[in-house]
Amino acid sequence: MKATMTLIPLAVSLLMAGSAMAKVSAAEAEKLGKELTCVGAEKAGTKDGVPEFTGKWLGTPPGVQYTPHVGQHPVDPYASEKPVLTITAENQAQYASKLSDGQKALFAKFPKTFRMEVYPGHRDFRYPDSVCEVAKKNALNAEISDGGLGIAGASIGAIPFPIPKTGQEALMNNMFPNRAFNEDKTTDFANVLSDGAISWGRQRNTNLGMVGLPSEVGKPLEGTMAYSKTATLLPEREKGGVTVSSEPINFAKGKRLAWSYDPGTRRVRQVPEYGFDQPLGGSGGKMTIDSDRLFNGSPERYNWKLLGKREMYIPANAYKLHGKNVKYADLLKPGVPNADFIRWELHRVWAVEGTLKDGYRHLYGKRVLFLDEDNGMAVMSDMYDARGSLWQYALLNYYYAFDTSAWQAGTAFYFDLNSGGYIAYNLFQERPTGPILNKGNLNPSMYTPEAARNAGN
Template identity: 40%
Template sequence: MKTIKMLRTGALALSLLASGVMAAVSPQEAEKLGTTLTPLGGEKAGNADGSIPAWTGGLKPDAAPYVNNFLSDPFANEKPLFTITAANVEQYKSKLSAGQLAMFKRYPDTYKIPVFTSHRTASSPQAVYDAAKKSATTVELADDGNALRNFSQTRYYPFPIPKTGIEVIWNHTTRFRGENFQRLSTQITPQTNGSYAPVQMTDKLGIPQFMQGINGGGADNVIFYYKQEVVAPSRLAGTVLLVHETIDQVKEPRLAWVYNAGQRRVRRAPQVAYDGPGTAADGLRTSDNGDMFNGAPDRYDWKLIGKKEMYIPYNNYRLQSPKLKYDDIIKPGHINQDLTRYELHRVWEVEATLKTGQRNIYAKRHMYFDEDTWSLVEVDHYDGRGQLWRVGEGFAMNDYQHGIGTYASIAINDLLAGRYIVMGLVNESPKGAEYGVAMNMNEFTPAALRNDGIR
């Protein structure tokens, strides 16, 4: 009988491995959330010397004035503790990424990292915390990590206590983005001398659980609906992109369509995925560079290296201020680092290596995720020769009005070309991002694209 039980147990284990399913954490381990861990899985305690403080709940909605949908800086009066430059970078290199070190080498006279007092500002609504705790004990990886089981019950942070690299990726992909939002943003791809022509876009993001017209189970495999329309310059105006972002993108690939204003036609757009070219990006980013990383994880092996302390872009309220003009931000080689803010925080470190037989222009990505928000803040991109090629930085900040970890902007610096792209700028927009916008599924259908794109 003992032998039979052992055989049955072994057969069950092999069956689970074959189906690609990994179990969630135990209820006992999930009890750490909100006690020794933050509700989203960060370490609640500070570090040994106090340079990283304990998490005490993050910023409240009244942390600073909220004017015309722009977040004021709660730390506007603070000065840098010190500034890392090419002259002193050696003494700080243990807390910097390879990409940051490469930026000092590429731009020794202009690149700098101003380091400020660390503030753990992350906060989210209680409903999001409750969902993360439920996710911890119910959501499982399926299909070799390319899908989530039971995720439709919670919708956020499937693995707040991650054990593998792919689980960290899923936390970033499914993090809380607020309710439906829209904004007018600007993307800029400067030449090496700093000259640029801005591209303006309207962005709309619909979250299934906050939308009208969702027909039941049709949204179970959808994380969000996204629509982007180019409104300037005139030569590009009228081009509209529509995306239905699916969870299991191997079983049901991302659904994407583009309305071409010149042809006045709506076409399926399978190229809007993986390393397909980004919209109006002048070849400086791929589709999966959006949001620092997005899309199906199936082409990479994801290795969880662990956690470390690192100087990362954090609390970058000044960088999204409407008091700044794009001329203040855009400089040759990289954005104006005097306007940025870095702090010491703990990050999850993940290395992505392209699988044998798969294709992507990035053969390896070294990634760093903020422990409090799961936002990806630093990515080093390597080409097929193993050479460091592009450095991605997400200038993180916490939207204390809505409880969202977001970005003031995202920059991807091409070390070889000496150029960069910066996305998501709103400084010269009439107002900041609007949340809680009423949206209907009818707005996110291919049939609606042509009406959106008429000039």
Template identity: 40%
Template sequence: MTRHSLSRYALSLCLPLLINPALAAVDAAQADRLGAALTPVGAERAGNAAGTIPEWTGGLPTDAGTVTDGFRSDPFASETPLFTITAQNLEQYREQLSPGQQALFARYPSTYKIPVYPSHRSVAWPQKTYEVIRKNALNVTTVEGGNGLEHYTSPLAFPLPQTGLEVLWNHITRYRGGSFTRETTAFMTTPAGGYSWKTERDRLAYTQELLDYDPEKSKNILYYFTSVNIAPARDVGGVLLVHETLNQVKEPRMAWQYNSGQRRVRRAPQVAYDSPGPGNLRTNDQSDMFNGSPDRYDWKLVGKREMYVPYNSFRLADPNNSYDELITPGHLNQDKTRYELHRVWEVIGTLKEGQRHVYFKRHLFIDEDSWTIVEADHYDSRGNLWRVSENHILPLYDVQAQISAGELTYDLTSGRYLSNFMINKVKNAYQFGLKAKTSDFTPAALRLMGIR
């Protein structure tokens, strides 16, 4: 399917909204497409006409490989690149690349490359999620100008999206394996390739999975989140707590921080929107490619297109990789990456008049099978492309979930970059099935978590 026909396909989805903009839920006839012409999560089941994107046949089976200390073996280890995109042959592939990817070739013409492998539609979610998703298609609507949800049950709000905002909500509400703990490392680099690092231990608990879940008290809470600094020694003990709300216009995100040196818990309203993140290399709402309230932007659905995006990133997550080998000057070691041709939703966010943010425009590309943002371009107030983000997604076939093997944010101006969520040297980095109570995510609990 060409980009033009993909845009027509997206426009056809928008027609019900144009007829009645107050409705976002679909009727039963539309919902019946899920699991038929569409996959249970709303992607096109068929491959493309060229045969370069295969049909979705259920994703990887749970026994697709072996799991040792939390590291998954690569079911595609024997494959070699079909071809490699370089600055020299860029023109041949420009239409299948994001503006940000093209900018990286311009910034690093002698070293940046994209190795392209055969495409595999490996994403699979548990059957129980598919049943919930169909109910969401029939029932979920937006409120507060699209900035909140009603009648939502986790996961995935809009498997048949009709607007750019609904596509963005799908990234925010996508299935991530349920409640989990994780231990990951972030690297902040210099232009020459030097780096500093930090390791964090996170917990994310969806309210519907809490042991003491109360639907009335938690009706506007999507999840609870804590992050504890565990290394290096100078950073140990700092803790962040977040109560993530579904409608952040009605009830803004609530956050607290514990400073181990001062032994004090403070409200942290700045942990949102464009407040600076690690190394001042990304904004706080840029973590997980985008998080938080979408209310400061108008979100335009451009359509769908085929792109070369990071996918099935087992090579990058291999524990045999040293971080000195992965973190190279200017950009990640692209020899350790894997890109495939996939269909993505294209959404452009433009800052609303009267609103404030360091990014005037955000250009997002969302994988149709996992609803994960895989590429994101960020423009400054002058309209110049400033930062480029890539999400190297990794399917955990045994638990039927997807994580990031590395979330990269490249600053085109400074030549620095941030590499987040790296797991190469952490055994059992992700553990699912977290059992928690509401009391585990209160300001009073932070002091106990932050004891050195």
């Protein structure tokens, strides 16, 4: 299935890999905070329904009862709203220019059960002033370096390229957004087979984002990006396994390192290679390690092209989905999740295409990422196999976390368009607490091989 797009015209300057990408001019940077938001999104709405950016709320909105940093489930400030449009298999042709190939494929495969409930659009949340200051500084100084594997001249605290000119720049925004610097969460994931049967997994993740630490804001973007620890709680046969990993900022100067504790042998070993298209444990092959957050890790295996900006229906303001009263039995249905819980809105996104380089191996021969212009993060992805056939479609439901004054990755769905099954990933609706964000209790000493051994015992 070939990708078809109606793109908003964009002049894209592509330079040879290995050379630095041009910075924006001072005149362009002056648009930030004026006709553009401080992170580069267009403030204006559109006649078709993209909402105007208001940025009226920073942190918890007025009238919302919320206690930060304790894992309270998200509270929906739009709970009283109703859908204004329902897109179905019968009428989806009317909205084809605003749908991805993956969405169209779901309509074709599940014409009776897949539908999109479209709600009034909102762009009401903003970043703190400190993020805006760094974003403008990055616009003037940041450059792609080391053949697309690093960034020079950028500072910690905001996306490096508020006005992206190339696919590599847009991709780096997805990898280095402003988000939680501490994350402690216990989540479930469900491998939902085509007949509705479910295999369950559960993990506890503690993540330390070095590029989000308040003490590092404004400093050069270099060194370690993040540390992560994953402890397996389910299934029972894998319970007790622990993996710790570290991620570099520049993949030309470092690589992702990981150590794994095996409860059977009670030993820790370094994982020879961690990332790329290795299957994510418990996903039944429906997820790769580098498809978490739709793309992560080294970008080295793909040529990245900026296709342009377009209006699309994307999951947005996903508070309803993550409410503490949502039950898995109500949400997880055969084929596709219950459409009543997914909120779609019309937004502008950057479309970025990654095509596998000659001589490199990966399960995905091509992947197209759709990045929300308001935060630079990938919210949807179409993934193609080595023959160029559409294989998977994934969507990630973000919500603005009041604890962090930034967008938080919530539950994601990864659809295998061949088998008809899907993965529901990062579920915490039935957990006693949601993600505990920015509590400030994590440090690098918690991510050593010895720490993995101690966590497994």
